[in-house]
Amino acid sequence: MTAVRAAVEILKREGVVNAFGVPGAAINPFYKALKEGGGIDHTLARHVEGASHMAEGYTRANPGNIGVCIGTSGPAGTDMITGLYSAIGDSIPILCITGQAPTHLLHKEDFQAVDIATIAKPVTKMAVTVLEAAQVPGVFQQAFHLMRSGRPGPVLIDLPIDVQQTEIEFDPETYEPLPVYKPTASRAQIEKAIRFLVESERPLIVAGGGIINADASDLLVEFAELTSTPVVPTLMGWGTIPDDHELNAGMVGQQTGHRYGNATFLESDFVLGIGNRWANRHTGYALDVYTEGRKFVHVDIEPTQIGKIFAPDYGIASDAKAALELFVEVAKELKAEGKLPDRSEWVASHLERKETLQRRTHFDNIPMKPQRVYEEM
Incomplete structure (x- = not known):
């Protein structure tokens, strides 16, 4: 032929x-x-x-x-x-x-x-x-x-x-397709990453597009609920957790952020990034402001992505789904043993910011402001 x-x-x-x-x-x-x-x-x-x-x-x-x-x-x-x-x-x-x-x-x-x-x-x-x-x-x-x-x-x-x-x-x-290769996290790596989360007081998860690519959004939500950890979706990760979920902390960044998302991020002391690449629309250009006062664990399918923007405290090269399956498994074991800390105050504070730090949309000005149009819609 x-x-x-x-x-x-x-x-x-x-x-x-x-x-x-x-x-x-x-x-x-x-x-x-x-x-x-x-x-x-x-x-x-x-x-x-x-x-x-x-x-x-x-x-x-x-x-x-x-x-x-x-x-x-x-x-x-x-x-x-x-x-x-x-x-x-x-x-x-x-x-x-x-x-x-x-x-x-x-x-x-x-x-x-x-x-x-x-x-x-x-x-x-x-x-x-x-x-x-x-x-x-x-x-x-x-x-x-x-x-x-x-x-x-x-x-x-x-x-x-x-x-x-x-x-x-x-x-x-x-004809047979070639086997697909995706790196997979080890149990030891996930256990070390979770120790960072357990030892923190105000943790966040940054959920990137790699979670969507891996069809692992349900696992992300399950892990967030098990550990009571608010989630910040990136622009590419939008949809990994429903917008109306109580653990959705809003988006962070200079173009794609919410006021309450930025405020909650600045209050955090630990960030677990999964399937994200720390794009500057999310981090802003002042990386010292973004990183100061908090520890970072970065999970990404591309090994060279880890440390590309800034050096995390720990990095794991893994497909998001493979990593989240282990994150859920370890979190369930820790919860059964009573070793997961109470995050109710941290979750409550994020929800308060979500309710009070909304962008202003109500204007009575004439001519009519665009924000008023969207509010009415």
């Missing part, structure tokens, strides 16, 4: 059922294979950048599946860069597939023969122009492995038109 037909068969066996894109001369062999292969619905975008955002939105709405966007050579790939940057910043796996000029015309300033792999490298986990047709199955297999392993993120595969049309030997019936 052609290399692109093999690629389509791999997409189906990796769970892809939807794709978004815009056809064009250099990617039309792939589109032909997509049509002949069946099993994957295609949504025609009006712009290739839009297709990349559609793929990202699809992945966000369908955890475990991966959005795919497709475009022709040259401007299609460069248009996707914004979508790739968005996806890697938020740890969202999407697969971008671009067409390319024939291999013998690369680096000769041929029509739309841009070196998209080099352009996309800083905003992807892998960006590659496939020069040998026989490598196409392996490259697609590696792409799905990388997108799903460790910290999720996007991949771009660039396919010269002659590579797409070359026939190769490939048996789709025996």
Whole structure:
């Protein structure tokens, strides 16, 4: 079969059922294979950048599946860069597939023969122009492995038109996805982290987008309830705990914060960050203010993320779900043994701030202020 037909068969066996894109001369062999292969619905975008955002939105709405966007050579790939940057910043796996000029015309300033792999490298986990047709199955297999392993993120595969049309030997019936790798916390690591929490008086949990990516929101809420620890969701972690839950302490930060969230954070003496990256919209630029007077434990799937912004008192490289399963297990044991401290006063103080430090919305001014409009809505 052609290399692109093999690629389509791999997409189906990796769970892809939807794709978004815009056809064009250099990617039309792939589109032909997509049509002949069946099993994957295609949504025609009006712009290739839009297709990349559609793929990202699809992945966000369908955890475990991966959005795919497709475009022709040259401007299609460069248009996707914004979508790739968005996806890697938020740890969202999407697969971008671009067409390319024939291999013998690369680096000769041929029509739309841009070196998209080099352009996309800083905003992807892998960006590659496939020069040998026989490598196409392996490259697609590696792409799905990388997108799903460790910290999720996007991949771009660039396919010269002659590579797409070359026939190769490939048996789709025996294809198997590569095992996904995710680091897992040990029991000893979780026990040490919980000791920080137990020894503190005013602890907080900072819940990041890694919890959503790991489908571990229920575990987070269970752990917070077991230990009576208020939770600060980051912007990417919004939704990990319901807004009306008594342990939701509000958001913190210079753009995304609540008054009561910032006030409660400044009262804390210990912070357990799970699946977050200490983004500056959350911490602000004055890290001394953010860190002074409190200890930090950081749990993240990406080992190099720990200590990247500031050095925590303890760090654990782990998938959020694997870590939270152990956090819940250890917390249940400590509660049964009566070793979890009473946090009722701390929770009550956070609830008081939540009730009293609301943004002002009631204005009688004329002309009418925008805040009044939202209050009435």
